Amino acid sequence: MQLRKQLGLSNRGGFTAYLFVLPSIIFLVIFVVTPIVSTAYFSLTKYDLLRAPEFIGLDNYRVLIGDYRFPRSITNTLYFALGTVPAGVITSLLLAVLINRSVRGIYFYRAMFYLPVVSSFVSVSLIWLWLYEPQFGLLNDAFEALGLPRMKWLRSPDTSMLSIIILSVWKNMGLNMVIYLAGLQGIPPHLYEASEIDGAGRTSTFFRITLPLLAPTTFFVVIVYFIGALQMFVQVFIMTAGDPGNPQTRGGPLDSTVTVVVLIFDNAFAYLKMGYAAAMSFVLFAVIGLVTLVNARLLSYDIGY
Amino acid sequence: MNSTSTVVVTRRSKSLADRGRELLGRFGVHLFLAGFGIIFALPLYWLFMSSLKEQSEIFKVPPDLWPVNPRWMNFPDVLEVIPFWTYLGNSFALVVWSTIGALISNTFIAYGFARLNWPYRDQVFILVLATMMLPFQVRMIPMYIAFHQIGWLNTLLPLIVPSFFGNAFYIFLLRQFYRTIPMDLSDAARVDGANELQIFWSVVLPLMKPAITTLVLFEVIFTWNDFIGPLIYLRDNDRYTLSIGLRTFFTLYGARWDLLMACSTMFTLPMVIMFFFGQRRFIEGITLTGIKG
Numbered sequence: 142m143q144l145r146k147q148l149g150l151s152n153r154g155g156f157t158a159y160l161f162v163l164p165s166i167i168f169l170v171i172f173v174v175t176p177i178v179s180t181a182y183f184s185l186t187k188y189d190l191l192r193a194p195e196f197i198g199l200d201n202y203r204v205l206i207g208d209y210r211f212p213r214s215i216t217n218t219l220y221f222a223l224g225t226v227p228a229g230v231i232t233s234l235l236l237a238v239l240i241n242r243s244v245r246g247i248y249f250y251r252a253m254f255y256l257p258v259v260s261s262f263v264s265v266s267l268i269w270l271w272l273y274e275p276q277f278g279l280l281n282d283a284f285e286a287l288g289l290p291r292m293k294w295l296r297s298p299d300t301s302m303l304s305i306i307i308l309s310v311w312k313n314m315g316l317n318m319v320i321y322l323a324g325l326q327g328i329p330p331h332l333y334e335a336s337e338i339d340g341a342g343r344t345s346t347f348f349r350i351t352l353p354l355l356a357p358t359t360f361f362v363v364i365v366y367f368i369g370a371l372q373m374f375v376q377v378f379i380m381t382a383g384d385p386g387n388p389q390t391r392g393g394p395l396d397s398t399v400t401v402v403v404l405i406f407d408n409a410f411a412y413l414k415m416g417y418a419a420a421m422s423f424v425l426f427a428v429i430g431l432v433t434l435v436n437a438r439l440l441s442y443d444i445g446y
Numbered sequence: 447m448n449s450t451s452t453v454v455v456t457r458r459s460k461s462l463a464d465r466g467r468e469l470l471g472r473f474g475v476h477l478f479l480a481g482f483g484i485i486f487a488l489p490l491y492w493l494f495m496s497s498l499k500e501q502s503e504i505f506k507v508p509p510d511l512w513p514v515n516p517r518w519m520n521f522p523d524v525l526e527v528i529p530f531w532t533y534l535g536n537s538f539a540l541v542v543w544s545t546i547g548a549l550i551s552n553t554f555i556a557y558g559f560a561r562l563n564w565p566y567r568d569q570v571f572i573l574v575l576a577t578m579m580l581p582f583q584v585r586m587i588p589m590y591i592a593f594h595q596i597g598w599l600n601t602l603l604p605l606i607v608p609s610f611f612g613n614a615f616y617i618f619l620l621r622q623f624y625r626t627i628p629m630d631l632s633d634a635a636r637v638d639g640a641n642e643l644q645i646f647w648s649v650v651l652p653l654m655k656p657a658i659t660t661l662v663l664f665e666v667i668f669t670w671n672d673f674i675g676p677l678i679y680l681r682d683n684d685r686y687t688l689s690i691g692l693r694t695f696f697t698l699y700g701a702r703w704d705l706l707m708a709c710s711t712m713f714t715l716p717m718v719i720m721f722f723f724g725q726r727r728f729i730e731g732i733t734l735t736g737i738k739g
């Protein structure tokens with residue numbers, strides 16, 4: 142440090158530093174702050190892209206409360222999030238612990254579990270639509286072979302969202318598993334040695350060492366997963382589309398899979414109710430913004446490493 | 447020191463029965479992983495197998511686990527039904543331009559946050575990161591309206607241009623990597639009178655190859671698979687990317703599972719192959735961004 146000062150060295154970028162990070166500031170202003178401010182503005186208007194936006198005060202929000210599909214979409218989205226996040230986190234953690242132990246063949250297993258992550262949601266939704274097909278789908282054939290009753294999967298309001306949850310947990314498990322693997326490899330081995338000396342069994346080692354030390358990883362995974370779950374759209378758009386071209390039927394039997402983003406999409410791009418869709422977006426923004434605040438606190442904690 | 451030797455002693459004193467149990471346990475883990483892995487890979491396996499079946503075989507009960515007579519003509523048949531090459535060209539243009547944009551912007555931005563000191567740097571970093579993470583779905587209405595007003599709808603511009611201004615995930619990834627490169631290297635160049643841009647370009651960037659490969663892999667796969675962006679911004683059939691083309695195919699020929707699976711295979715396989723070639727970089731990238739336990 143002393144030497145650097147004597148040599149007159151400094152990595153104080155000054156003006157240059159601002160030049161380096163400028164693009165991200167531009168992004169922030171143009172693609173984040175402006176859209177959010179204009180969402181708030183458009184949510185107070187009636188706007189169909191053809192005529193100029195017409196200011197109508199809080200009317201959109203009033204209609205929103207009365208729109209039976211909106212509360213439905215919120216409970217559906219929460220059902221989806223609370224279904225995928227715990228199941229996804231627990232399974233990927235267990236998988237990571239298992240794979241971390243048996244080193245041989247790790248590349249093979251990792252690849253196997255990671256392939257759904259690099260596939261697109263459109264194609265995996267199509268595959269699962271085919272697997273869930275009540276009459277000819279592989280799943281019902283397997284169920285029958287195992288002596289289980291054939292299910293209606295996406296065609297029944299009781300199981301439609303569950304079907305989408307199963308597919309989504311499958312799709313993301315590999316990604317979270319790899320994040321957990323990174324976390325596991327960061328745990329100092331001497332802690333395990335110490336617990337072995339103390340005669341701790343596998344279960345208590347897992348609950349007393351592994352799990353507490355993975356807490357930051359778990360927090361990260363849960364938050365990112367949860368924010369992602371609140372935006373669920375593609376699966377519903379592909380799998381429970383109803384009649385092609387008729388958005389009224391999108392969202393599964395008895396609206397059982399309508400999510401907030403599906404509703405935003407339909408109102409904006411099928412009915413051209415931009416103002417109304419903006420009001421919904423603003424509500425979603427408020428929720429995600431809150432989660433992001435927690436996330437920001439986590440990040441400031443994390444970059445301390 | 448003392449504790450380490452104790453461990454060695456306990457390990458050595460393990461009985462044969464203990465070893466046997468350990469071996470059995472390890473075997474059980476492999477058995478479970480292999481079994482679970484097969485079930486896990488089944489949907490993708492079924493996609494590839496279905497893409498080679500005839501229409502009549504598709505609806506066979508019970509189903510054939512693999513096609514008896516693989517029908518490769520399903521693939522050329524898809525090309526007859528949809529303008530596959532047009533979609534592919536659009537996807538290709540989107541992927542190439544977005545990747546160029548992501549490369550230029552993120553290497554710059556992350557450098558500013560990782561290797562230069564300036565007031566409130568870390569606070570600004572967190573602000574940038576947290577706000578950039580706000581999902582597209584929340585911002586899509588006003589962005590659509592804005593792109594409508596400047597006449598960019600039905601072009602790839604709304605999808606490409608934002609990538610030239612950085613992405614939270616890549617900034618985080620590259621920043622982690624930049625910090626592993628010794629500061630002394632930059633200092634030595636400073637002694638030689640190099641300015642910051644020269645240090646960035648000829649000293650630090652050449653050492654970033656692994657991180658840059660990771661970024662390219664991620665960006666290619668992300669833009670290739672992206673659905674909601676192209677769905678909103680692209681209107682005409684000849685502007686569609688493959689992901690939208692696949693969905694169009696589905697709405698037109700929803701019952702032709704043979705061709706649908708063939709089309710889906712042509713869309714999915716390139717990314718699967720890319721993953722196999724870049725597996726190590728891919729996992730490394732996540733490991734770098736994944737926070738420590």
